[in-house]
Amino acid sequence: MESPLTRRDAIARSRYPEPVDPDLLPRPAGRGPLRTRPGVLVAVAAGGVLGSCARYELGLVLASRSGSFPLGTFVINVSGSLVLGALLALIIERWRPTHYLRPFVATGFLGAYTTWSTFMLDTDNLIRAGHAGMAVGYVSATLTAGLAAVYAGMTVVRSRPPAVRHRNREEDG
Numbered sequence: 001m002e003s004p005l006t007r008r009d010a011i012a013r014s015r016y017p018e019p020v021d022p023d024l025l026p027r028p029a030g031r032g033p034l035r036t037r038p039g040v041l042v043a044v045a046a047g048g049v050l051g052s053c054a055r056y057e058l059g060l061v062l063a064s065r066s067g068s069f070p071l072g073t074f075v076i077n078v079s080g081s082l083v084l085g086a087l088l089a090l091i092i093e094r095w096r097p098t099h100y101l102r103p104f105v106a107t108g109f110l111g112a113y114t115t116w117s118t119f120m121l122d123t124d125n126l127i128r129a130g131h132a133g134m135a136v137g138y139v140s141a142t143l144t145a146g147l148a149a150v151y152a153g154m155t156v157v158r159s160r161p162p163a164v165r166h167r168n169r170e171e172d173g
Contacts, residue, residue, distance in 0.1 A: 043100040047108020055113045067129040070122035073115060074142055080114035081146040085153025094162055 055076055062072030084106060091102050119142060126135035 037099065040099060040103045043104040044108040044111075047104040047110075048112040049108075051109035051112030054109075055115060066125065067131055069134060069138060070118075070126075073118050073122050074138070074145070077114050077119060077142055078145045078149050080110050082149035082153045084110050084114075085150035086157050087153070089154040089157035094157070 058076055059072045062075055064071050087105055087110075088102075091098075091106075095101070123135045123139055126132070126138060
């Protein structure tokens with residue numbers, strides 16, 4: 001018997017030309033409301049703890065002066081985009097479905113590691129300090145580099161052949 005995730009993945013592959021995250025597919029008719037799964041919440045929380053600590057530490061290493069280009073936030077957001085692109089290509093296209101990996105890494109770790117709010121605060125601070133041109137450059141560079149990084153991460157994964165799983169001798173019989 002097929003698992004629901006496998007069946008939903010097959011439906012996604014038949015309807016959409018590009019791989020689709022099975023968690024984002026419409027729910028079948030007659031299914032009740034989504035229920036919160038405690039294990040998934042723990043995975044998100046654990047990833048969030050690690051991601052926020054990583055962002056804090058990297059932010060200290062790459063701290064910038066007021067009125068200068070916010071390199072720390074830029075590097076954090078672009079590197080998070082690169083990892084997210086590669087990771088989601090692996091999870092959606094290569095690895096077996098799991099209830100915990102994507103919530104742990106993508107939502108938890110990378111959600112806490114990357115930072116839209118600090119990106120916006122840095123932009124506002126640049127404008128208030130009289131560096132509107134730098135603020136526009138920062139926003140443009142961050143969005144362009146972030147999109148390029150997601151694409152690069154996905155492209156690297158897609159360009160590599162899938163790992164071949166070798167059978168154990170016991171499976172041969």
